[in-house]
Amino acid sequence: MAFREINMDALNIRDFRVGRFQNGKYYISLANTLADGYVICFSKTMNPIMLDDLAGVPQDFLNRLLQNGYDEYQLPSGEWIALRAVPRRAFDAMPTFSDFTTHPPERIQVWTMLVRPHMDIYVPRQPGAETQFLPAFYSVSWRDGGRDTNGGSRPGELVVSIAREVQYVQGSLEYRVGEREPIPLPYSALGQKLYIQNNGEPVIVQPAAGYENRYRDEAARNH
Amino acid sequence: MPDKSRGEVYRQLIEDCSRKLRGNAVDGNGRLISMPLLSVFFGQEAERNIPVVFDTYGAYWVDARYLRALGQWDYNPEEPERQCNIMRSARGVFQEYNHVLIAYYWDIMDETFETAFRMAQDELSFPMMTRYECLYFIFCKDSTAEYRRVRKDRLNRLMDWAAAANRHLLILSDSTDQGMLDAETYPENYRICANILTIINSVYYNDALRRETPLGPELLMNLQREPYYSASFYSIEKNIHDIACVTLDTMLTEYKNIAKRSRSMQNVRERLCGVGKDYPDLFDEFFQENLLRFLHADVSFLRTMPWTPAMEDLEQSIINPRRGWGRTLNPADCAERAVASLSGTPDGGPGIWELVYDRYYGSALREWQQEEGRTIQSFFEQKLNSRLSYIEQRDMLGPEIDVLERRGEELIRNYRMGDPMDPGSMKLEDWLDNCAVEQMKRELYPTLLEGLIEAMKNMALKSKDFEDVLIEADRNVPGERADDSIRTAYSHYAKELFGQYPEVLTDNIRPCDPDELPAELDKAFTQLIQADTAGNRIYTASLEKDLAFQIEQGGAQASRDTIYACFRQNLAEMRRLRTLHTPSDTMLYSMVNENAAFLNDLRQDQFGMVFRSARADVIERLMIYPVERGDIVLD
Numbered sequence: 104m105a106f107r108e109i110n111m112d113a114l115n116i117r118d119f120r121v122g123r124f125q126n127g128k129y130y131i132s133l134a135n136t137l138a139d140g141y142v143i144c145f146s147k148t149m150n151p152i153m154l155d156d157l158a159g160v161p162q163d164f165l166n167r168l169l170q171n172g173y174d175e176y177q178l179p180s181g182e183w184i185a186l187r188a189v190p191r192r193a194f195d196a197m198p199t200f201s202d203f204t205t206h207p208p209e210r211i212q213v214w215t216m217l218v219r220p221h222m223d224i225y226v227p228r229q230p231g232a233e234t235q236f237l238p239a240f241y242s243v244s245w246r247d248g249g250r251d252t253n254g255g256s257r258p259g260e261l262v263v264s265i266a267r268e269v270q271y272v273q274g275s276l277e278y279r280v281g282e283r284e285p286i287p288l289p290y291s292a293l294g295q296k297l298y299i300q301n302n303g304e305p306v307i308v309q310p311a312a313g314y315e316n317r318y319r320d321e322a323a324r325n326h
Numbered sequence: 327m328p329d330k331s332r333g334e335v336y337r338q339l340i341e342d343c344s345r346k347l348r349g350n351a352v353d354g355n356g357r358l359i360s361m362p363l364l365s366v367f368f369g370q371e372a373e374r375n376i377p378v379v380f381d382t383y384g385a386y387w388v389d390a391r392y393l394r395a396l397g398q399w400d401y402n403p404e405e406p407e408r409q410c411n412i413m414r415s416a417r418g419v420f421q422e423y424n425h426v427l428i429a430y431y432w433d434i435m436d437e438t439f440e441t442a443f444r445m446a447q448d449e450l451s452f453p454m455m456t457r458y459e460c461l462y463f464i465f466c467k468d469s470t471a472e473y474r475r476v477r478k479d480r481l482n483r484l485m486d487w488a489a490a491a492n493r494h495l496l497i498l499s500d501s502t503d504q505g506m507l508d509a510e511t512y513p514e515n516y517r518i519c520a521n522i523l524t525i526i527n528s529v530y531y532n533d534a535l536r537r538e539t540p541l542g543p544e545l546l547m548n549l550q551r552e553p554y555y556s557a558s559f560y561s562i563e564k565n566i567h568d569i570a571c572v573t574l575d576t577m578l579t580e581y582k583n584i585a586k587r588s589r590s591m592q593n594v595r596e597r598l599c600g601v602g603k604d605y606p607d608l609f610d611e612f613f614q615e616n617l618l619r620f621l622h623a624d625v626s627f628l629r630t631m632p633w634t635p636a637m638e639d640l641e642q643s644i645i646n647p648r649r650g651w652g653r654t655l656n657p658a659d660c661a662e663r664a665v666a667s668l669s670g671t672p673d674g675g676p677g678i679w680e681l682v683y684d685r686y687y688g689s690a691l692r693e694w695q696q697e698e699g700r701t702i703q704s705f706f707e708q709k710l711n712s713r714l715s716y717i718e719q720r721d722m723l724g725p726e727i728d729v730l731e732r733r734g735e736e737l738i739r740n741y742r743m744g745d746p747m748d749p750g751s752m753k754l755e756d757w758l759d760n761c762a763v764e765q766m767k768r769e770l771y772p773t774l775l776e777g778l779i780e781a782m783k784n785m786a787l788k789s790k791d792f793e794d795v796l797i798e799a800d801r802n803v804p805g806e807r808a809d810d811s812i813r814t815a816y817s818h819y820a821k822e823l824f825g826q827y828p829e830v831l832t833d834n835i836r837p838c839d840p841d842e843l844p845a846e847l848d849k850a851f852t853q854l855i856q857a858d859t860a861g862n863r864i865y866t867a868s869l870e871k872d873l874a875f876q877i878e879q880g881g882a883q884a885s886r887d888t889i890y891a892c893f894r895q896n897l898a899e900m901r902r903l904r905t906l907h908t909p910s911d912t913m914l915y916s917m918v919n920e921n922a923a924f925l926n927d928l929r930q931d932q933f934g935m936v937f938r939s940a941r942a943d944v945i946e947r948l949m950i951y952p953v954e955r956g957d958i959v960l961d
Contacts, residue, residue: 289681291670297632300633
């Protein structure tokens with residue numbers, strides 16, 4: 104059993120979608136006629152997992168994965184990825200599969216598994232349609248401070264919140280006042296009231312550069 | 327490295343410096359190339375002279391880099407077409423693309439002659455629509471009996487073939503009426519042929535601005551009338567070799583003189599940091615020179631950090647420092663408290679201040695190292711070198727390293743940034759910026775101290791034997807053997823320039839290993855030429871102006887006389903092939919700078935056809951003539 108590079112088009116995952124039920128649980132749907140099963144990879148690394156990253160995965164790890172259906176692996180870079188092995192029949196009853204747990208912000212990659220001639224997992228050379236990033240949602244509350252009795256501007260009140268279980272990277276969310284340089288937010292500032300001198304200029308909360316696909320404004324989810 | 331190969335290195339240095347002088351002696355626009363020209367080299371000696379040929383092409387043609395060369399071992403009848411196609415794929419370089427020129431530089435004394443002869447007889451494969459012309463430049467030697475025997479046999483066979491196959495040979499030998507060519511002067515034969523090709527293959531203009539006689543087609547046609555030709559050659563050129571030698575020699579002397587002069591009573595610390603100053607001031611210099619530009623000029627974003635009571639105090643301390651009962655708020659103290667109010671705790675992780683600091687201040691050193699590609703140590707080595715002579719580095723750095731290792735840490739620990747220049751005009755964000763910069767310096771200066779000590783240790787070590795390195799360099803740069811007039815003029819001029827721009831020496835030459843000095847001298851030489859180019863332009867002057875400069879500096883030669891003597895030279899005496907009779911039906915060419923004025927004072931029969939170019943370092947005269955087979959002295 105080994106990771107191999109996809110060598111025929113039929114091994115590519117098609118129509119891969121990640122959705123969310125009303126109860127907040129995530130599901131995936133996909134299409135592939137050839138696969139005997141799938142391996143779902145969950146990662147938080149800056150870049151998608153490539154075949155080269157998996158070169159050192161030992162055989163006994165793969166056997167364990169197949170036996171238990173789930174295992175975690177530490178990449179040479181020190182970061183961890185979680186792998187979930189799913190038989191094809193899991194998709195037979197329902198067009199969607201939701202028996203997994205994810206901790207956004209997290210990337211999901213799905214690879215095809217074939218049983219014959221050997222038990223192999225096929226990874227594309229370049230990540231594409233089989234990769235999706237699940238962003239973590241943050242919410243923003245802003246109350247303008249208005250003017251004081253002398254006509255001066257009073258600080259407004261900003262609260263940026265994120266779900267407790269999200270593994271937040273320090274400074275990956277930031278706010279900016281008007282066109283000024285942004286101020287990065289530490290975890291300790293999330294959920295706290297921050298008083299900001301904005302002098303009537305707009306206050307915008309945004310993911311920092313490099314984290315754009317990891318966080319999304321809760322307000323945007325409903326649109 | 328043994329001394330002999332170091333001598334080689336210095337010879338190479340002198341050659342490189344000379345080339346810089348030649349490359350820069352340009353006055354006007356380079357010429358364009360008429361058609362693709364493939365230069366084929368048969369024989370080892372010919373291959374060794376490829377640089378001579380391509381240097382000549384490059385000196386006259388702006389686009390010479392598009393031309394191709396082919397050696398004997400890569401040659402087959404299809405290869406010339408392939409090489410020509412590569413040249414023809416360069417658009418806008420040549421005037422004609424369906425006509426190509428193939429020049430064979432053929433050393434017939436080579437042991438591979440038979441192979442080359444077979445190759446030369448092969449028909450080339452070119453498509454019908456492409457016209458190609460072949461020119462054969464034959465190089466032979468007759469300075470020994472064995473050479474003469476080989477030459478006679480091979481030349482006879484070649485001449486038979488040329489007559490039968492309608493080929494045209496231009497034959498040059500190493501024995502002339504003026505004596506034998508030696509290893510140094512023999513490459514001139516290759517230069518002659520490259521010059522002939524330059525005349526043949528240049529674009530000539532006949533428009534409103536320039537009325538030029540197209541010399542190329544006529545010369546090519548004339549070279550295809552008879553089977554055998556030879557040539558005479560005479561040139562005078564700017565003695566760039568001697569100029570380079572004298573300049574390098576003066577460079578070494580002046581470097582040593584500056585070192586001897588710069589002994590001073592000041593201690594090392596004051597020499598490095600300034601009078602009454604200390605090492606943190608030197609570190610401030612590093613900060614100002616290198617890191618300041620990576621910081622944001624507009625720091626108004628700091629004002630948009632969360633508004634805490636301490637921020638409010640800071641604001642009040644600026645607007646209204648006096649508060650009831652005579653209590654005064656000091657903005658510097660308030661700023662520190664504001665920073666503390668935005669900082670994290672050891673247990674709770676970083677606060678907003680740490681993240682803001684890391685993003686906008688903490689990354690400056692990394693960005694500097696990335697942009698400059700250099701280290702802190704190399705920065706301080708340069709500072710040490712520009713402020714202390716190599717003698718001072720040798721004698722004074724050792725004890726100073728001890729002092730710095732003892733008191734350096736304490737110095738850093740007690741460091742506090744001075745008060746702001748104009749505190750009255752500072753806004754809230756400026757005070758916060760001040761705190762960030764101070765924090766940055768406190769974090770950075772221990773690293774700078776380490777870099778400085780390493781730099782001092784390295785320079786102390788290298789300067790220990792540097793005197794010997796300089797003596798060896800002096801021995802390998804034979805400035806004293808240069809022409810008198812050049813020595814007088816250029817040593818004086820170089821000295822003047824070094825007086826004006828001492829940093830050319832102090833920034834580029836630093837105590838180093840013997841193997842490293844030639845590269846440092848090369849850098850200093852390049853910078854000296856740049857300094858000269860910004861002012862008098864003596865180093866890059868044309869031959870004519872260079873001669874005038876030497877006279878002005880008390881040189882013995884009269885410039886016009888030197889130039890006229892060149893044109894008085896009887897070229898028939900400068901033949902490169904011994905023949906029984908003096909040449910007739912000669913084609914006489916002068917290759918001169920396009921702005922040369924002296925031709926007006928000469929008779930046409932003295933200079934013949936004029937090939938004008940941008941090259942200003944040389945005047946070349948060529949005579950090309952047909953020879954009768956029976957007229958060539960073969961024994």
